[in-house]
Amino acid sequence: MSKQYDSIDLMKFIFCLCIIGIHTNISNIFPKALQLLIGRGFFRLAVPFFFVCSGFWIGKKYLKQPAELDIIIQKYIFRLLIPLIIFENINNLLEIIKQLLRQTPKLTICHDILKHILFYPYGALWYVQASIIAIIIIYPFLKKGRIQIILIISIFLYAFALLCNNYYFLIENSYLQIIVDSYMQLFISARNGIFVGTCFLILGIYVGVHIESPKLYQYTKPLLFISTILYFFELLLVNQHVPLDDGALFISHLFIAPLLLIILTKSSLHLKHAKYLRNLSTGMYFLHRILIAVIDILSFVTRKILPVTALFFIVILMSILICTYSYTLKNRFFNQLLR
Template sequence: MGESRKYPRIDAFRLIAALFVIAIHTSPLRSYSPYGDFIVTRVLGRVAVPFFFMVSGFFLYNSKEIGTSKILNFIKKTTFLYVISILLYLPVNWYMGYFKGKMLAFRLLRDIVIDGTMYHLWYLPAAITGAAISFWCLRLLGLRKALIVTGLLYLLGLLGDSYYGLIENIPGLGSFYMGLFHIMDYTRNGFFMAPLFFLLGAVIRKYRKTAEKISIWMLLCGILLMTLEATILRDIGVMRHDSMYISLPLVMFFLFLLLLKKEGREFKSFRTISMAVYIIHPLVIIAVRGISKPLKLTEYTVNNSLIHFLVVAAGSFLAGIVYYLAANKLTKERGRTHVVYENNK
């Protein structure tokens, strides 16, 4: 029989993770403290996407038998969501001149498969690729060896991300990454970043009783370590990007275990709302900027970074709630229609 445990903290943290994603794209403290904004968006905010990867891994790899059908179903659903998201942002791509310029076919292929056709959509192809790589590593190698392989992939990604400045001038290694960046914009993608976090979800599923031994102080020490790491890397000027840190997997391990400590009712609505917020929030950013200009509110709702963040967050969550209610109503109506049809057969 399937497992019936529910994890309300996991569902609740989905909303917090969605808020972090909005913060990354709006920089809420920029007007007040650049370093404070760096901590919120480039350190704390970097738990958001790995969290979503780990949630997927935690629920995908929840049995000793790793079934192909379960992974294929996940990939199918994520691909469908990705296609809808691509279509949703086509007008924005068109307005921004995305379809002009040279090598359009190559850029389209690269962005659809790796980078995403909008700056936030990289998560969806990364989830698809990360699920596939982690699945085959787990199936062919077993959990321990799969962790080593995905850990090495993460290390390769790390050197092309926040540690890039340390290796870019090393003969051979620097040219390897220069070639890599002709294929992809960043290394925080489904090939280097996502597989490890999918498998960390599987590890925690297997050893979740460890959650009882984890304290908040372990997480706080991990966050302090990541803050120190990020600050040093920023100050010495070696970061090409800031999505991957050595201490990030450790922070995610402690965070996820803490979220498992309390069992209770589930909040399915939070799952739908958080994903809707993730997909929709750039449109809300565009709408806030577009509406603010004719109303002469730009000084307050755009230039003031904190107010801008709050307005975008409120608009995004409102849109997410409306989407959830509409989708829920449609599902219920389809269910009633099906029952009536079956009864009239």
């Protein structure tokens, strides 16, 4: 009988709430010190954790059936590609409506939509696109058993992403700044499958492949504690500077996300509705930006803006209701779309 990882499902659901918190600006209700620790600290661990979890399941399957790697990768890509296409089109449509209401020139709208489709999808779907791109990059290395090589390469790629984000201050007034500025102007963000997804996905795969090794669990708790303390100081450091992009990328994430995952794999927690929480974490991720966009459009039309607390809880409640209803549908396609 395969082991159930209920603690991972619970953590994914909690981090999904964090993602909704980021996009509804819920941390703004807290004092500034807590905004830093919660909004820019804890909430920002969500996406790295999602990446390493995805990699973990790929690594576990690869460990059990290495000869089936092609099928494992194909299923993973297909599983992500369908919701990416569907929800990206919905988010694009809503973005067009928002921009038209703001009387943005149509040529500008078309240009922005095209750039986001290619490089940074609306609706927080960059993570989904990044996962697909990352696994395509990782696949040939995994096929040849070269996990360490792609891991090292991905760390250098992530270093570039850091310079395009929280560590932009390190290259200000240098030739590298010109390169980064040019890149960001063309590609919108370094938060994509090449510079971010590859690194965290391969970390998760590494954990999954070595899940049965006792060495994997040595010193994980003290290492996580030390990494968390260093994360606190990293937050204080980068908070003194203006980031490029959204200020979401940290060095500490490289350690905290996989270490937290490793610890959770040893948890004996059993939840009656763990599968439901797992499904919700996926469905709510796909839905929340759509709901926020719809509420934004209604707020623009009615000239009434919801308080962030109300927005946060309304989006969560509506997401849960829509997901729960979709799970009861007899149509297999719609039943599976939000899980």
